[in-house]
Amino acid sequence: MSSPDGRTSSEETREAIMEATFRALSKHGYADLRMRDIGEEFEMTRPVIHYHYNSKHELISSFLEYVIAQYKDDDTIDAEDHWDHLGIRIDQCMFGPDIDGFDHWERMTVYHELFSQAQHNETHRELFNEHYEGMVVGLADVLQAGIDDGTFAEVDAMEFSQLLTDVIHSARARRISLGQNDAPEQARTAIDRFVLPRLVPNVSVEIPTTE
């Protein structure tokens, strides 16, 4: 926590406040959270929090930005081809980044709780919209690269990516809210079996219409 001269830097303080907020949110949930609960998880004196954040809302908004930043696109993916690349990206969105000591599901529990409350908070709503847009665009870029060189069929990359993102979101939500722990693996298999085949090029399929 301390820099070489023995003083705690502003960046370290911010990180400590964020992690205290994370522990307090995990313990109490968003609905019941009080500034006091965050103070109790914090290793420095409580006024430090109030010095940096004027209100619980400001602190939680800042925390949401902090969590979202941990899920920024990973540009270091080393994939064999577009199919492989797409699979890795879907896995990352579903199961989280593969970083030692990083608990994806604990983070996601807080994330999903704040998501569902975003209807009551315009700042949170904007942050989530931005994050979702980023996730959809990130997957769409991988799709578009494969469409462009003929690996994937000609689909609307943004529409297809949004569909994948929807399946991922729900599977995570079922695990978190309903305790269906195998939901992410199950949904991942369903994507492979029922959604990705649509990307194989030169397959013509007609759904009969009754009109």
Place this chain on the structure above:
Amino acid sequence: MSSPDGRTSSEETREAIMEATFRALSKHGYADLRMRDIGEEFEMTRPVIHYHYNSKHELISSFLEYVIAQYKDDDTIDAEDHWDHLGIRIDQCMFGPDIDGFDHWERMTVYHELFSQAQHNETHRELFNEHYEGMVVGLADVLQAGIDDGTFAEVDAMEFSQLLTDVIHSARARRISLGQNDAPEQARTAIDRFVLPRLVPNVSVEIPTTE
């Protein structure tokens, strides 16, 4: 509100309490809801609520059962064939039953908020799991009937139905939490374009593997 003899029946009282709870939840959200808020939306005297329900938690659990019951399977669907039947069922899950004066999105707003809080409440979690199971089985039955007579390809009906349910859930959540009002229509189109083609029989598609 009154029966012919001028007295209010127990069933009517229950319904009035449920609708008062619905209005209070819509106005205040679950996190901030107090028994007092429900009382203020209730047309009878407040002790009537306390006579029927011992606590806010008991009342909210009962309310959740009430909302879920409004989304029970519609057995009266008059479909031309399995494709038509499936489409109608998906529409009902996404856009709600077509009943005059029934506001699906107002109900869903409360439903999704309670869903996200179900991790903190074992009774709610059980109710949601039961409701989800019912929704998945309802769609799977339609799928299985079409698989059995060769209209649909041989897929695992429960897995496929779960995938559809996941897309529907997320699209509703995006509309409610993120204000993406066209999310349900958009997801409905994506289901038609990218998921349902998988049900067309006798189409063989191989996804290349890099292993």
